[in-house]
Amino acid sequence: MTASPKSRRRVLVGVSTIAALSLGVGVAAGSRITSPEDAAAKTAPPKASQITVPVEKKALASKVVARGDTSFDGAVNIRVETSGLTTPAVVTGKVPTVGSTLKEGKALLEITGRPVIGLAGVLPMYRTLAPGSKGPDVLQLEQTLDRLGFDPGTVDSKYDGNTAHAVEQLYQAAGYDAPEPGEQLTQAVDGAKKNLDQLKNAVRQAERTLKQAKAVPGNKDLSVEKGALSDAQDALDEAETALADAKFKAGTPLPVSEVVFVKTLPRRVDDVKVERGGTVNGVVMSASGASLVVTIKVDAQTQERLKAGMTASLDLGDGTLVPATVRRISRNGDQYDVVVAPKSVTPHQLELLRDANVRVTIPVKSTNGKVLTVPVAALSAGPDGSSRVEVLRNGKIELIGVTVGLSADGFAQVTPTGDAKLDESDQVVVGK
Template identity: 40%
Template sequence: MALIAAVAVVSLLIGVAVMQFIVSPAELAARTAAPEPGPVTAPIEQRTIENTIVSRGEITYADAVEASVDTAGASDRPVVTGHVPEVGAVLQPGGIALELAGRPVVVLSGDLPAYRSLAVGMRGPDVVQLKVALAGMGYWVGDTASDVFDYDTAVALGVLYEQIGYAPAAGGPEAQQMLRDAERGVRDAGTGLAQARAALSQAVDAGATNVIGEQAAVNAASDQLSDAQQLLAEAQEGVLPTLPSSEALFLADLPRRVDAVSVKRGDILSGSPMSVSGATLTIVGSVSQQDAELITEGLTAFFPAPDGTELTATVQRVTAPQTRSTEGAAENSADQSSGGAARYTVELSPGELSPEQIEALRGTNVRLRIPIASTDGEVLAVPIAALSAGSAGEERVELLIDPKSGPDAETENIAVRAGLAADGYVEIASDDPRIEAGVKVVVGR
């Protein structure tokens, strides 16, 4: 009897287990039948909507150039004697980039390289550049629009050399000798004029009726003095400060950072002594023309730091791609028509960074996020699919009033005011108090 009872229990359990896998045709049809049609809904959310352009950018010191010094006109061999900068040093206007044969190579602001030595009386665009550079450092040079190297320019140059601790170049020993000779000539001519005037005075006092000879002597002595004074003025100009081409390093967009140095003390300079770039980090990225039209100078962008924190940068400029003329332009148009449109360049200036961050970020490629429009904090927002247009052109959402059993769900169209749209959501506002966060709206059926 016990065996029979055990077999009965086991059989019952097996039957129950098997029944779990047996489904009737009616039940199977019910399970696989399509659900009752009804509205697809999504809740109204409270969120910040931000229209953002995403790109990538290289972090670098911009505008790297090879610095060059014109040593062809130097009177001595261009031996590097000092002031060799270290990598990372910053070249400021009026600073010393290098010392050659005991003479300074002065850093000045300008695009034109120093291609000739400048002295009083010379004129040209390089003179204007020098005067503007000196004026930018606070020196008085007179009219900066004039292209003449005049007395004021020479004096300003002399003051600059004095402040950096060097005697200015001033014509050399020959010019100094000419000045001494001219000064002696003026003294002699002055003495001769005084003697001629004294002789004329004595003749007049003695009652002489004919003093033509004495007067002629005075006139001749006066002419000699004028000539001597003219020679003195020229000699004085000859010893005014000059700017040898070997002592000037003109660089645009100062200050500049030294990236690499190829010389050391004792070397004879041949070629470029160093390469320099912008003194501050710059982020350079690229965007499409459509995005470029939305980006303006002064916008704040965001990028990640090496430790994951978010850093900021400011848009400095947006540059269109360079256009090519004639045949090149035709090729460019063909490229664009085939989908290869040229990209616009975006330059940004990072915010204040620590030395450690600068070192870690330099040379890296980062993800840039540039918000071009944003709501003022959190607003009511719905998926864009929830927004529709009424018969009068008004914007509206379909509010779920009662879900009921799907097909019989009760809804109502509510007029709203749409705002900023981004990332699939749109800002809404309504005078209807039922439009609030959490309430469901229809996004499809």
């Protein structure tokens, strides 16, 4: 049976539609299928690019930064030698308070109504000094008196009348009567005076006797009378010498119980061991230096970069920086103690620093103004060991040789070598 023309057209349209649909499905499926090579290409990371930073001009400063505890420098125990006293060593006044300052030439304490005067010196007071005393302790005393403005005459190791007079001035300046010599010495002076008076009378009597003998007519032999007068005058001369010697020995002494030598003064009282009415027995007080210091600990490598006299600063924690100076450096086991002292502090700053843990900064070295700098990470070593940086210019890397100067805070001072150029804002490679 033959199909009609109309039926044939419907079949052709259906076949065409199915073909078109099949083509669309194939195209869609093909678009979703990727080869392994294409997939790898699409998932690979992008090509690495350089990380750069600009060259900068700025000042660099290398510094040591550490924290340390504050203290008052050089604590010492102060003892008073009371063995020379004939009465109990009772504290009668001038008991200092903790935090007060011991000043040179002033009374640190009163014992049995007498002052204990503080003087600066390394030798302790171990004996009473008086006219006729000799030794290094006398030399130390005279040096101290002379420094304080009390003239001891020739500064030597002999305690003489000038020394005694200077001691009197010391006591007067401290507000006390000078010490009295011992009773035996004053009695010796009194005895020498009486003997001198008697011998003066003897000389006058011998003179009258000689005068009377001369008045006798025909009396030409006056040898006895002249001999008696000569003997009387010799005895008088000896008596005058004995009185001068007695007065010298009875000059103003310096009792062992009335002076304490401390290595340095002034000092701050840290602790008081006695009270008024109590008896002195050993240490009477402990005192530190009047100047506050901060001690930081550093290793041997850091210590080599530091020295006494360097400037420093103390951070009070409120943004205030107090200028300071490195006072001394000493070894303490495997570490080193660096003692830093403020140049001056106000009473308020002193209170903030007292018993505090403080941040200390010590500049070690700095550049002379602004210099070319790059991050330390930008530096690399060439085959010959020289330093260099990679500079990105016009999309290309150039190796620039440099001389490295001061390094601080992650940056280094650089100077291009030879004919190489390196300018501010040039981009140096620090990573990829």
